[in-house]
Amino acid sequence: MANQTIENFLTLPVELVYRILDHQSDFTLICSMRNVCQRFDSILDSYDRYQILTTLKVGFKCIRAIGAQSLGDALQHNTTLTTIDLWYNKIGHLGAQCLSDALQRNTTLTTLHFGYNKIGIVGAQIFGIALQHNRTLTTLDLGGNKIGDVGAQYFCDALQQNTTLTTLDLGSNKLGDLGARFLGDVLHHNRTLTTLDLGYSQIGQVGARYLSDALKHNSTLTTLDLGSNKIGDVGAQSFGNALQHNTTLTTLNLNCNNIRRVGAQFLGDALQQNTTLTKLDLSDNAVGRNAMLVIKKLLKENENEFEYNTSSSFRFSASEIFIITNDLCNNITDCLHGEDEHDIICRHFCE
16 A cells, blocks of 8 residues: 555546546535636636536535635636525625625626625625726626615625616615615616515515606516505505506516405506506405406406406405406407307306
8 A cells, every 4th residue: 555656636636536526516516626727727618517617506505705706706707607506505705705806806796695604784885886997797686685774785886887787686684764765766876777676575565666666767667566565555555656657567466465456456546547567466455346347347448468367365255257258258259259269168158
């Protein structure tokens, strides 16, 4: 054994090094294999798996700040990764700082999922600074990071200067009405955001007014998720008013928002004038019979294909069911022109 020659790892044949790399995780390849020496960097650059690695999934790995630091160092030089998932890693604001520094230099990453990492107010400010300089990130998920309304203010101030982000998830962050106000200010002027998720954000009727007022002026947002907030009937009225003016929103989620009959009526009235909204989620709201009225109006007057989700939100009486099915029959049979098998099936359904 003593006479055995132990080959230096750095002098191994390239093919053998490749086989060793085959057994390493994606995270190890990206974060631990660079800058060992010039020869090893060259081998890594020529390794096929490294060359085509565009998505890094490191969710639920508890990498903490130290792991985020290693990843941040790698991102400053990496030119292949476009998507990174770092959900639930206890990274904190110190780790967020490392990634923020990298984002200011990286020019290829387009999607970052960073939910539930306990970055807090400081972390929100840090990511805001990154967005002022980054020009490639289009999707950012910061859900469940306890940034609050103060963190939202820092983040939104920076977002005013960003012109590339199209999808933003700030759900489950206890933004409140004040946080909604800051985001409303952003929507007044922003011309790139198309999707905004603010679910579980403790937004009430006041916050709903801030956001709905912004929708009257915004011309780019297509999807707004406000599920599991508490906007109530007054908030629904605010969005109803906004929908009469907005011509770009296609998807609106208002599920579980304490909306009742009056609120549903406001939304139904608005949809008589709005011709762009195609998906509305009012599930888990006690909208009652007014939901039937909304559906009836949409069947008769809305010219667009409409997806209406009201699961677990109301019950119909026998008379109401008769009215709805009668409208369905009229709506479907109006479209029947021939007698092929699909028409026959539709006729049987109507009957």
